[in-house]
Amino acid sequence: MKLIKQGIFMVEISKPFTREEAMQHAIDCTKCRDEEATRKDLDNYSQALEQLERTGSEFHGDSIVALKSEISKLENWLESDALKSGNYPIGIDRLMTELIEWRSVVYAIDETDFNDGLFNKSAFFAQWAVGAVYAINAIIGKMVNQNSQDNSLRKLWNKVYIFIKRDGFADKSEINALTTNFNGERFKNDGSKVILYRNTSIAHNEKNTQPKWSDVDEDLRILTRAWALITSWCSYGLFNSLRCNEVAFMGLEKHFTPEQMNQLYLKRLEYLGRIRAWGMHPIGHNLNPDDIKPLDLNKTYSLFGGNGPTITTHLV
Incomplete structure (x- = not known):
């Protein structure tokens, strides 16, 4: 194993890669298996x-x-x-898309005010809500895990970011910032409320310090940007798409009117528009309303432009 210095950090590189080997490795780690x-x-x-x-x-x-x-x-x-x-291991693309699926549906439900306590009164839906919290926090933990045996986004980033930098695929200062986030304190208990919750409440029963959704989104923006850079850089178009709205919310039609279902659909698309903006703009960029646009309906998108997962969206 080789260690190279990145700022004040020593970053693990398992072996010297050529650019072509790094690209193939990125494909192998990201694709679903x-x-x-x-x-x-x-x-x-x-x-x-x-x-x-x-x-x-x-x-x-x-x-x-x-x-x-x-x-x-x-x-x-x-x-x-x-x-x-x-x-x-599960491919990073599958884990990241599942993470986005969970979060976008939770966002849609939280941003509408007509569920009348459905997710609190019903034991089934309450358990679903708890499962969503656990799944989201657990997947983020997998993506930043430092175990050398894990197929994590952090581990992959440390192996390929040098080539992304050499190719000028992103600004060097941003690549350095992402590398610092992955290898510093950012994704440890003191730097991330999500990781603290994952380590002390999900993996263990030490505390019950559940993070806010804004905390989740802060971490998710960093992961999304790194993932977007890797998948676009290695030029591997993903065939698997995110779920359409009808599938994402299947089973709720009996509880909400068609108009309410459409509101859920639109809120989910609003969040997916935010994900797209996170992937396409540097992490230091202050996003404005023009950057974050809900995905248009009846169209198929490449989530980050060029290569990357697609989503087809439409109303009922």
């Missing part, structure tokens, strides 16, 4: 290969070779003992 996601990737790659082969191999020879190689890797992975036994 379960059977469902693998089969979706396999279908998409196979369709892409068919389209290229129809247009003639003389024009797309390198791309065809690359696609066949990826298809072979996916087929081998589907047959592997590691997949069948669950001996693999």
Whole structure:
């Protein structure tokens, strides 16, 4: 293991990477690896290969070779003992999208005033609300974990940020700031109320210092920006999309009117617009109303521009 100095911190680098190796490593760490996601990737790659082969191999020879190689890797992975036994980590893309899914729905519910205590009076919905708090805080903890065996966003950032900086993909001062956040006190008990809660209330039963949602969003903005830079830099377009509104709120139709459901949909899109702004602007940038716009309806977006997860949105 190699240590390099970043400011006052010593950052772990498991081995010297080439730029190409770093990009491939970023793809391997971020992509979803379960059977469902693998089969979706396999279908998409196979369709892409068919389209290229129809247009003639003389024009797309390198791309065809690359696609066949990826298809072979996916087929081998589907047959592997590691997949069948669950001996693999969840991809960072899956964890981050789940984190955003949870938070956007909670935001929508909190920002509307017509639920009449549904999430307090009903034991089922109250348990869902508690589960949302636990899931959100637990995933943030996974993303910044310092365990060398974890597939965390922090660990991946420390391995690839040098190449992102060299490529001029973001301002050097911002990359340094993100690296300081990941390796300093920012994501420890004294620097993050979310991590304090995760470590003392979820993982253990020492305290009950639940953070505010504004505390969660402060941490999530940093994670979103780092994730956006990595996924855009390594040029890997994600096929998996965030859920549409109807799926995100499925089951609530019996409790709310169609107009109220539409209000929930719009509030969720408002929060996803905030996520998009966090991913596309430096962490030191003071966002203004023009930066944070709800996602338009009936359109498919690349969440951070260029590459990245997409979301299709529309009203009922």
